Amino acid sequence: MQKIKFERLTELDQHSNESYKALRTNIQFCGSDIKTVLITSTTQNEGKSSVSFNLARSFAENGKKTILVDADLRKSVMAGRYGVSDTSVGLSYYLSGQREMEDVVNATNIPNMDIIFAGKVPPNPAELLGSDAFRKMLETLKSEYDYVIIDTPPLGYVIDSAVIAPICDGTIVVVENNAISYRAAQEVIEQLEKVNSRILGVVLNKVVLPKKDRYYSYYYSHNDTDGKNKKSKKKQVLTDKDKEKQEVEEVWNMIR
Numbered sequence: 001m002q003k004i005k006f007e008r009l010t011e012l013d014q015h016s017n018e019s020y021k022a023l024r025t026n027i028q029f030c031g032s033d034i035k036t037v038l039i040t041s042t043t044q045n046e047g048k049s050s051v052s053f054n055l056a057r058s059f060a061e062n063g064k065k066t067i068l069v070d071a072d073l074r075k076s077v078m079a080g081r082y083g084v085s086d087t088s089v090g091l092s093y094y095l096s097g098q099r100e101m102e103d104v105v106n107a108t109n110i111p112n113m114d115i116i117f118a119g120k121v122p123p124n125p126a127e128l129l130g131s132d133a134f135r136k137m138l139e140t141l142k143s144e145y146d147y148v149i150i151d152t153p154p155l156g157y158v159i160d161s162a163v164i165a166p167i168c169d170g171t172i173v174v175v176e177n178n179a180i181s182y183r184a185a186q187e188v189i190e191q192l193e194k195v196n197s198r199i200l201g202v203v204l205n206k207v208v209l210p211k212k213d214r215y216y217s218y219y220y221s222h223n224d225t226d227g228k229n230k231k232s233k234k235k236q237v238l239t240d241k242d243k244e245k246q247e248v249e250e251v252w253n254m255i256r
């Protein structure tokens with residue numbers, strides 16, 4: 001197994017960290033039989049890849065042996081986003097019989113977290129994901145890891161996640177706040193139910209909390225509360241730009 005390095009790892013803010021802990025705990029409470037977790041959504045850009053990566057990282061940091069499988073064979077962002085240079089050999093190579101499983105599994109610089117990149121875009125992603133090779137791979141990973149987190153393309157666009165869902169223990173649907181209609185999300189849920197996927201929950205992403213709450217949490221988590229420390233008190237004043245930044249940092253809610 002080769003080892004890769006994520007050159008661009010950023011620390012999550014306190015809110016995000018806590019939200020991921022909550023998500024992780026919710027999954028753990030779904031039962032010890034839940035090990036392979038598929039992440040999908042209705043449309044593009046709702047945050048599937050971000051949720052997949054951070055959830056895998058959260059499990060790993062909690063001491064669980066975890067592997068992230070990038071099964072978005074059509075549009076993989078993992079390597080570019082997290083700063084990994086050589087990821088040409090990945091899942092598509094294994095599924096098409098060009099490589100063995102051990103050739104595509106990478107250890108990483110996050111302890112307890114391994115990753116399988118998507119590999120070169122194949123002409124037939126859904127067919128490869130529906131193959132026996134993928135089923136066998138999941139069975140092996142399930143026996144070797146505590147958690148297998150699988151990132152996929154949006155189900156409102158392509159069938160890939162519905163092809164994989166029946167052989168995963170559970171599915172999480174990421175919904176971007178105010179981005180899609182209730183009906184569209186409902187259709188995706190129904191599609192997953194039709195293939196007998198166990199839907200573990202929905203992650204509501206890109207949530208903007210009321211400004212008052214954001215200011216409150218920033219103020220009390222970063223500074224002394226008795227007001228004696230004038231120097232740090234000055235730093236408490238947030239510019240509008242800071243507030244905007246906070247908005248995009250307020251994330252993930254788990255709805256069950």
Ligand SMILES: Nc1ncnc2c1ncn2[C@@H]1O[C@H](COP(=O)(O)OP(=O)(O)OP(=O)(O)O)[C@@H](O)[C@H]1O
Pocket residue numbers: 041043044045046047048049050051072075077152153154205206207248249250251252
């Ligand atoms: N909670 C969040 N707050 C702010 N920005 C976010 C959040 N989650 C994701 N993003 C940003 O939204 C964009 C889309 O995220 P991501 O790639 O994770 O979505 P995706 O659902 O995997 O997209 P695709 O359908 O293209 O695979 C990225 O620029 C990402 O940094």
Ligand SMILES: [Mg+2]
Pocket residue numbers: 048049050072075077151152
């Ligand atoms: Mg993605």
